[in-house]
Amino acid sequence: MTTLVDMPTTAARSDQLIAASERSTHDPFDEIDWDTPIDDSAFHLPPELLSLYGTEPWEAMSEAERIAYSRHEAAAMFGAGIWFENALMQIVLRHLTEVDVQNPMHRYLLVEVADECRHSMMFGEYIRRAGTPSYGPTREVTIEPGAGGRAMSYLAILAIEELLDYANRATMKGDQLHPVARQISKLHVLEEARHVSFAKTYLTECWPALDAAEHDFVRSIAPDLIAEIVALSLNAEVFAHLGITGGYEIAKANPNYQANVVAGLSKLTRFLTDLGVIDDPQPWIERGLIAGIDTMSTR
Ligand SMILES: [Fe+2]
Numbered sequence: 243m244t245t246l247v248d249m250p251t252t253a254a255r256s257d258q259l260i261a262a263s264e265r266s267t268h269d270p271f272d273e274i275d276w277d278t279p280i281d282d283s284a285f286h287l288p289p290e291l292l293s294l295y296g297t298e299p300w301e302a303m304s305e306a307e308r309i310a311y312s313r314h315e316a317a318a319m320f321g322a323g324i325w326f327e328n329a330l331m332q333i334v335l336r337h338l339t340e341v342d343v344q345n346p347m348h349r350y351l352l353v354e355v356a357d358e359c360r361h362s363m364m365f366g367e368y369i370r371r372a373g374t375p376s377y378g379p380t381r382e383v384t385i386e387p388g389a390g391g392r393a394m395s396y397l398a399i400l401a402i403e404e405l406l407d408y409a410n411r412a413t414m415k416g417d418q419l420h421p422v423a424r425q426i427s428k429l430h431v432l433e434e435a436r437h438v439s440f441a442k443t444y445l446t447e448c449w450p451a452l453d454a455a456e457h458d459f460v461r462s463i464a465p466d467l468i469a470e471i472v473a474l475s476l477n478a479e480v481f482a483h484l485g486i487t488g489g490y491e492i493a494k495a496n497p498n499y500q501a502n503v504v505a506g507l508s509k510l511t512r513f514l515t516d517l518g519v520i521d522d523p524q525p526w527i528e529r530g531l532i533a534g535i536d537t538m539s540t541r
């Protein structure tokens with residue numbers, strides 16, 4: 243098993259990210275206007291990103307029902323965000339037990355955990371004020387040990403961050419959307435850019451140092467892991483709560499939803515192709531997407 247100790251490139255990037263964090267760190271309880279009611283005065287996500295967009299149940303909804311549904315999907319996305327951030331904080335905290343305190347990675351990874359703490363508090367505040375159930379995955383987080391497992395873990399972090407980033411960027415730019423959803427999305431995009439930078443730098447430095455067995459391990463597990471992340475991002479409880487018969491199955495089969503997942507993962511697949519983790523992204527995306535759909539159908 244490869245042991246990674248120094249990682250000078252990641253250490254140097256950590257110094258830059260610490261400086262960037264000192265220049266720009268955001269407190270959601272100062273910067274988000276929580277006095278604005280989280281109501282149905284506007285969509286909470288861009289309509290075309292909603293998993294039922296364009297389907298029969300969508301066409302049958304009134305405008306008011308579509309907006310209420312968007313509030314529930316946003317709450318489910320933020321609920322999944324809390325679960326994902328909990329998982330990635332556990333990954334980072336485990337990693338920290340192996341990082342020397344003299345290495346700048348040590349301080350930066352603690353900054354990242356502190357960022358995620360604020361983000362999860364922010365997502366929770368939205369849900370508490372949105373009048374929705376507490377949507378979110380409940381399953382346990384499993385973490386693979388060793389360098390191959392750690393590469394896998396940072397790949398998972400990157401997948402989660404890229405998927406959320408795709409929805410966040412579209413939401414922050416939507417000037418017709420609910421202002422609180424937009425403010426949350428903007429804050430998250432600003433701080434997650436640093437996390438994405440760390441994960442990419444770490445993986446770029448780590449990948450060539452892994453042995454063939456570790457490469458095989460990551461290559462074999464990655465599509466299923468990504469599929470699992472995709473599956474956890476769509477919550478059947480939303481449709482059950484709103485009484486949308488067959489909504490979960492219809493959403494999974496919705497070509498518009500599937501295209502959004504592929505688009506949300508496109509930066510990740512490009513990065514993994516450039517790094518040499520995957521040769522050709524198309525079959526990989528399809529495997530991940532199909533496996534994700536299958537995983538969802540068995541939940
Ligand atoms: Fe976050």
Ligand SMILES: [Fe+2]
Nearest residue numbers: 358403434437
């Ligand atoms: Fe993050």
